[in-house]
Amino acid sequence: METIKLARTRTLAGLAAMLLGSAAWSGTALAQDASNPTASAATANTNATNANADANAVPANAAARGQNNNSTSASSRAPTDPGVRGGDPGAGGALPGLNDVERQYFDVAKDVFQEVDAGPDGLGPRFNLDSCSGCHSQPTIGGTSPATNPQVAVATVMGAKNVIPSFITANGPIREARFVRNRDGSPDGGVHSLFVITGRSDAPGCNIAQPNFAAELARNNVVFRIPTPVFGLGLVENISDGALEASLAANAQQKRALGISGRFNRNGNDGTIARFGWKAQNKSLLLFSGEAYNVEMGITNELFQNERESDPACQFKVTPNDSTPLVSENTASPSASFQNDIDLFAAFMRFSAPPTPASAPAAPVAQATGASNVAAGQTTGTATGASTTSNSAPTSSAASTSSTASTAPSAASTTMASAAADVSSVMTAAAGSSAAQPSSSASSDASITRGNQVFSNVGCQACHTKTFTTEKSPLTGQSNVTLQPLSDFALHEMGAGLADGVSQGSANGNEFRTAPLWGVGQRIFFLHDGRTKDLHEAIQQHASRGSEANAVINNYNLLSRDDKQALINYLRSL
Amino acid sequence: MRVWLYLGIAICLVGTGAVLYGAMPSSQDARIVRSENPEDGKVIGGAFVSDYFNLSYRLSDELTEGLAGPPPSQSGYYVLGTWTPKRDFAGAVLVVAQDMLFAPDSSDDVKNVVAEFRQVMAAVDGMTIDREPAPVSVGGHPGYRIDFSGVGLFRSMFAIEIRCHVVTFNLTSRDRESLAGLVRSLDNLDSVRKEDISNPVPQCLRDYASENSVRRVEPDGVGAKAASIPVRMIVATDGSVKHVHVIRASAAQRRNIEEAVRQWKFKPYVKQGHPVEFETGVMFNLKPTNM
Numbered sequence: 001m002e003t004i005k006l007a008r009t010r011t012l013a014g015l016a017a018m019l020l021g022s023a024a025w026s027g028t029a030l031a032q033d034a035s036n037p038t039a040s041a042a043t044a045n046t047n048a049t050n051a052n053a054d055a056n057a058v059p060a061n062a063a064a065r066g067q068n069n070n071s072t073s074a075s076s077r078a079p080t081d082p083g084v085r086g087g088d089p090g091a092g093g094a095l096p097g098l099n100d101v102e103r104q105y106f107d108v109a110k111d112v113f114q115e116v117d118a119g120p121d122g123l124g125p126r127f128n129l130d131s132c133s134g135c136h137s138q139p140t141i142g143g144t145s146p147a148t149n150p151q152v153a154v155a156t157v158m159g160a161k162n163v164i165p166s167f168i169t170a171n172g173p174i175r176e177a178r179f180v181r182n183r184d185g186s187p188d189g190g191v192h193s194l195f196v197i198t199g200r201s202d203a204p205g206c207n208i209a210q211p212n213f214a215a216e217l218a219r220n221n222v223v224f225r226i227p228t229p230v231f232g233l234g235l236v237e238n239i240s241d242g243a244l245e246a247s248l249a250a251n252a253q254q255k256r257a258l259g260i261s262g263r264f265n266r267n268g269n270d271g272t273i274a275r276f277g278w279k280a281q282n283k284s285l286l287l288f289s290g291e292a293y294n295v296e297m298g299i300t301n302e303l304f305q306n307e308r309e310s311d312p313a314c315q316f317k318v319t320p321n322d323s324t325p326l327v328s329e330n331t332a333s334p335s336a337s338f339q340n341d342i343d344l345f346a347a348f349m350r351f352s353a354p355p356t357p358a359s360a361p362a363a364p365v366a367q368a369t370g371a372s373n374v375a376a377g378q379t380t381g382t383a384t385g386a387s388t389t390s391n392s393a394p395t396s397s398a399a400s401t402s403s404t405a406s407t408a409p410s411a412a413s414t415t416m417a418s419a420a421a422d423v424s425s426v427m428t429a430a431a432g433s434s435a436a437q438p439s440s441s442a443s444s445d446a447s448i449t450r451g452n453q454v455f456s457n458v459g460c461q462a463c464h465t466k467t468f469t470t471e472k473s474p475l476t477g478q479s480n481v482t483l484q485p486l487s488d489f490a491l492h493e494m495g496a497g498l499a500d501g502v503s504q505g506s507a508n509g510n511e512f513r514t515a516p517l518w519g520v521g522q523r524i525f526f527l528h529d530g531r532t533k534d535l536h537e538a539i540q541q542h543a544s545r546g547s548e549a550n551a552v553i554n555n556y557n558l559l560s561r562d563d564k565q566a567l568i569n570y571l572r573s574l
Numbered sequence: 575m576r577v578w579l580y581l582g583i584a585i586c587l588v589g590t591g592a593v594l595y596g597a598m599p600s601s602q603d604a605r606i607v608r609s610e611n612p613e614d615g616k617v618i619g620g621a622f623v624s625d626y627f628n629l630s631y632r633l634s635d636e637l638t639e640g641l642a643g644p645p646p647s648q649s650g651y652y653v654l655g656t657w658t659p660k661r662d663f664a665g666a667v668l669v670v671a672q673d674m675l676f677a678p679d680s681s682d683d684v685k686n687v688v689a690e691f692r693q694v695m696a697a698v699d700g701m702t703i704d705r706e707p708a709p710v711s712v713g714g715h716p717g718y719r720i721d722f723s724g725v726g727l728f729r730s731m732f733a734i735e736i737r738c739h740v741v742t743f744n745l746t747s748r749d750r751e752s753l754a755g756l757v758r759s760l761d762n763l764d765s766v767r768k769e770d771i772s773n774p775v776p777q778c779l780r781d782y783a784s785e786n787s788v789r790r791v792e793p794d795g796v797g798a799k800a801a802s803i804p805v806r807m808i809v810a811t812d813g814s815v816k817h818v819h820v821i822r823a824s825a826a827q828r829r830n831i832e833e834a835v836r837q838w839k840f841k842p843y844v845k846q847g848h849p850v851e852f853e854t855g856v857m858f859n860l861k862p863t864n865m
Contacts, residue, residue, distance in 0.1 A: 249678040253691035254698075256672050257731055257744045259656075261647030266801075450725075453700040457724040493644035506801065510644075543641060550641045550656060551744070554666045555727055558748045563725050 079565035081535045084139070085521040085572050090356025091231035092140035097477025098351060101335070108336035109348040114141060115341075117297060118158070119202030122321025124298040125307070125314035126193035126208070128176050130154055132345060135174050135227040135296070139522040142352050144229045145174040147524055151194065158200040165194060165213040167224065173530030175224040176296065179216055180501040180509075189502040191295050192216075197314060206314035223500040224529035225278055229519055232354025233276065235483045236516075237285055238470040241273045247466050248490050258459045259551040262490035265505045265513070274505060275489045278528045280513040281504035289345035293322065301342045351475070354483060355519030357574045444569075447562075451570025454563050458555035463488050463514040463548075486517035486574070495547025498527065510546060521572040535568050610808055610817045612652050612671055612739060613645075622655050625766055627671070627736045628775070629713055632762040636660055636755075637667070646821045650676030650804045650855075654741075665747030665756050671739040673821070675780060675855035676804040684735040688718040691731065700724045712743065713763030721753075728753045732760060737853070738778035776808050777852040779843065788813065789839035793830040793858065803858040805831055811849040813840040831858060 094106040114133040117123045129135050129151060138146040152170050155162040167175060179188040192211045197203035216222045248262055255261065264273045265280040276282040282291060290303030300307055300320040307319060328337040336344060455461055466488050470481045491511040501509040512528060520526075526538035543553035556564065615624035617639055622631040633639075638660045643653025650673030657667045674682060679690070688707045695701050705721035710732060717734035728750050732743040743760060747753035801823070808817040818835045820828040835856075842849035 251694050252677070252679040253687055254694045256651060256670055256740075257668075257691065257742060259643050259653045259668060259670060261644070261649060261651045263648045454725045456698050457700055457727065495641070495644075545642045546644050547641070548644045550643060551666070551668050551746075554640070554656075554658070554668075555746060558665065558727055558746065560726055 078536050079561060079568045081533075081568055082572055083533075084524055085358055087358045088356075089139045089143070089231075089519060089522050091229075091353050091519060092142055093353050094351050095232075095234065095353050095475070095478060099476045101333070102351060102476060104333040105336050105347060106351040108331045108333040109344040109351065110141060111331075112336075112341055112344040113348045117299060119197060119200060119316045122299045122317040122319075124193075124195075124197035124203070125206055125309040125311060126196055127298040128191075128194050128296045129174070130157075130297060132292070132297075136230055138524055139519075142230045142348065143519070144227045144523055145525050145530060147171065149174055151175075155195055158202055160195065160197065161199040162195040162210060166217065167213075167222070168194065173226045173525035175226055175530060177211075177213065178223050178225065178500070178502055179211075179221050180223060181221060187503065189504065193295075193298065193308075203314065203316060206311070208309060208311055208314055223502060226525055226528065226530035228276075228278065229355075229516075229523070230349040231352050231519060232483065232485065233285055234350030234352065234475070235354060235470050235478070235481055236275060236468075236485060236489070237350060238473050238478065239275075239468045239489075240471050243468055244273050244275070244489055247468065247488055251462065254459070255462045257551075258462055258555075260459070260462050260492070260548045262463065262488065262492045262514075262548065263506070264489070265491050265507050268505065273489070275513070277504075278512055278515075279502070279504040279507035280489060280491060281507065285346040285349045286342060288349070289342040293342055293345070299341075302340060303342060354485070355522070355574070357518075358521060447566045447569045448573045449570075450563065451566035451568070451573075454559065454567040455570055458559065458567075459552040460567075462552070463490070463492060464517050484518065486520075487514040489516075490514060492548045493546055494542065494549065495544035497541055497544025497547070499546075500528065517571065517574055519574060521574040535571055536564065539567075611819050612673070613654070615654050617655070621762075622657075622669070623766055624654060627739070627741060628766050629736075629741075630764045630766050631655075631669070631713075631760075632764070633657060634759055634762065637759065640666060643668075643670075648802055648804065648822045649673075649678050650806075650821050652739075659752070659755075664749070664752040665745065667756055667759065668744040668746075669741070670744065671736075671741045673804065673806070673855065674735075674738045674740060675806070676821070676857060677740075684717055684733045684740050687740050688720055688731070688733050691733075692720055692722075695720075695722050698724065704728070705730075712760055714765060730757055737775065738780065738855075774850070777843065777845065777850055779852045779854045782840070782843070782852065782854040783807075783856045786841045786843075787838060788841060789837065791834045791837040793827075793834040793860075801827065801858075801860045803827060803831065803860060804855060805835060805858060806853060806855045807835055807838070808851065808853045809840050809843070811842055811851055813842045815840075816851075827860070 094103050098106065113136075114131060116131045116134075118130065123130055133141050134150045134154070136142050136144060138144050149168060149170055149172055151168050151174055152164060155164050155168075165177070167177070175194075176191050177194060178191055182188045192213075194210070194213075196206070196208050196210055198206050198208055200206075213222065244264065248264070265275075266272065267274050267283040269283075272283070274280045274283040276285065276288045282288040287303065290301050293299045293301050294304040294308065298308065299322055301322040302320055302324065305320045307315065322341045324340045324343075325338055328334070331337045336347075339347070456465065464486045465484070466486065467482060467484050470478060470483070473479045473481075491507050491513055493510050494512050495510065498512065499510040503509055507513075515528075520535075524533055526532050526535065527541055532538050532541065539556055540553065542549035544550075547553075556567070559567070609625040612624070612626045614626060615622060615629075617623075617633070620633055622633065623629075636659050637657040640656030640658045643656060646652050652671045652673075654669040654671055656669075659665055672687075685707075692703060692707050696703050701722055701724040703720070703722050705719065707718045707720045710717055710719040712732045712734050715734035715736060717732055719730060719732050721728075721730045723729060726748060728747050730743075730745040730753060732745075734741050745753060745756040747756060803823045804821040806819040806821065807815050808819075810816045815836050815838050818832045820831050823831065843852045844850070
């Protein structure tokens with residue numbers, strides 16, 4: 001038996017040290033104050049506002065995040081984010097294996113998802129954008145915030161005179177704004193739409209004003225959210241609560257050694273696990289659709305029937321604005337012809353294929369149960385004859401200048417074989433990203449393989465790597481499908497640096513759902529408010545006072561620069 | 575020697591107030607200052623002091639306090655503290671505790687916990703087990719140590735059990751030499767106070783509440799949210815509840831549960847012919863009130 005020496009004689013030293021206790025208490029009190037919701041919201045706002053000025057810049061507000069000095073030496077060895085990778089996202093189309101009727105339904109749903117609404121459709125009177133696909137478009141329809149922010153153009157379309165808030169820029173992320181508190185100090189947390197239809201040629205007589213964002217910004221009362229990608233969410237919707245609970249409980253000892261716990265946001269009506277949205281506040285895709293249609297576009301529907309802005313001079317359609325057609329709308333899908341918009345939005349998400357990583361090989365079609373070699377972001381299923389990837393990675397052998405993975409397993413290298421060319425192609429095919437830059441550490445298959453290993457070793461996978469299997473599905477070929485969304489869909493305390501002070505369901509102001517990382521290689525903006533375009537910075541932002549991720553980020557900071565780079569390369573391969 | 579100890583206590587109480595806790599060899603003083611919640615550990619004058627776990631971790635000049643961890647979890651998990659070397663960011667010490675009354679997994683003792691941990695870490699791609707789990711003594715408590723490494727990180731975990739909690743010291747470094755230094759820092763672990771026969775630490779009992787409650791008042795008004803809320807309670811020798819610790823809940827849930835549980839009454843727990851103070855836990859699985 002090894003013995004760690006006891007030093008009982010140090011009792012006296014401990015007593016003497018207590019004489020200095022008052023100072024220690026003061027310091028502790030300060031730390032606790034900074035974790036209260038109001039202070040957290042202010043901090044988040046400050047960071048987000050800074051990020052708006054240069055979304056790609058490192059906020060570096062280490063003091064505000066409670067970052068200790070140790071990260072300084074680490075940041076001097078910061079890796080380079082190669083930026084948005086090229087290649088086919090594998091998403092945007094229908095799930096593989098659907099039958100012809102289902103595909104027709106999906107195609108109509110996708111068209112409706114892209115419709116631009118105006119006054120006669122019920123747009124507004126307050127809104128953030130005028131179509132679903134406007135927000136969900138990077139790298140393709142159903143994704144997230146694109147490189148050019150469409151909110152800038154929509155502010156003045158059709159004669160509108162909206163003032164563009166300072167946190168909206170042409171090359172910044174699409175944002176919705178929430179106020180943390182009402183003027184009387186009570187909790188708010190709701191979305192305050194950026195724009196009004198006042199002045200538009202399709203809204204005569206409407207004369208309402210935008211919120212005074214400048215005043216609220218001055219009060220540090222504004223927090224932001226960017227759009228979440230909707231690819232593959234039908235598979236996520238079809239994961240059982242039991243599977244999610246088992247996943248959160250799995251590897252408990254490893255999580256505990258990293259300071260990680262987590263819990264689910266449960267629906268207030270039936271107690272089941274909610275899983276969509278930045279705080280997992282939305283229970284279902286239909287609810288997600290109905291809520292966004294009203295909150296983001298101002299279009300009332302059969303789930304959310306009432307206008308949020310009820311000024312009668314600004315209503316140009318019956319309410320709810322969207323309702324179930326009783327007469328066929330004669331679309332290409334007889335089924336879709338009798339559906340309202342929110343049902344079709346939900347169907348688009350539900351039937352949508354998940355992203356596939358650049359590194360994925362041509363997906364084998366396999367019975368998913370018990371499958372163990374599923375690449376991140378890839379799905380396998382029972383869909384006979386269907387391929388889950390459409391890997392059109394360039395065959396160029398350019399770049400591949402860095403390899404740190406002498407120990408990488410050969411099998412894994414094989415599965416990553418196509419990644420080098422794909423990630424390297426970022427340099428010339430950045431899919432609209434200004435973040436893509438040449439790097440001396442350009443990705444190689446070995447580096448990506450090593451990055452996958454780093455991802456697991458430092459502990460990212462404790463929250464971000466989860467394999468799930470769907471339940472029996474009414475959709476063809478979607479039962480018992482294995483997927484890797486790289487999320488546990490649980491809420492985690494993310495600390496004062498990310499806290500937005502907004503409570504939703506069970507989620508408090510410091511908690512966020514683990515963001516699914518499938519497709520992250522082709523996203524431009526990161527974190528809930530889009531404060532950075534840089535993956536290294538996004539990783540660093542996971543650490544702050546009160547965050548469950550602090551130990552994992554400590555591990556990350558201890559890595560060699562090459563291993564940090566490998567991790568970034570791996571993430572960009574997804 | 576004893577004179578100096580008492581003098582130190584007296585000065586300490588004057589200087590920092592009676593609510594502080596620290597090295598308390600006297601039963602009378604311990605009764606005044608004892609903390610009953612695991613998360614109440616603090617860094618005081620260069621030492622991390624947890625009265626609940628009766629642990630003092632004197633921090634060397636080389637260590638500085640890291641970022642505070644999250645609040646206690648819904649499964650009774652605590653991040654007690656983090657420390658990192660001051661000069662070069664060569665490693666970190668993370669001290670955590672899991673309340674085994676509420677652990678979501680089946681591991682019920684520290685040996686099994688470390689064995690399970692070993693199994694999980696060995697399955698991680700690229701991870702090597704450098705030292706198989708082996709018995710150690712940490713701060714006077716028997717426990718287990720395991721070393722492992724991967725992607726240039728060298729790590730040790732020391733696990734001990736105190737009051738039905740598995741407390742682990744997780745050491746991480748970028749080289750073996752620095753790791754050895756962090757391991758040596760555990761030499762600075764000590765007890766806050768010596769065992770006091772007249773004021774013993776409450777006996778920890780699992781599953782006592784379900785079979786031995788005499789009076790039980792259910793909390794009401796928990797709101798519209800479904801929630802599992804872990805609650806620890808310390809029960810006096812007469813069976814009355816003397817302390818309620820709602821580990822994680824909203825303010826309203828906390829208030830209502832505390833109010834209800836304080837009215838509970840248990841059969842006294844008898845040990846060697848005498849009723850003794852004990853602590854136990856109850857998980858409240860609350861359903862939404864609007865269902």
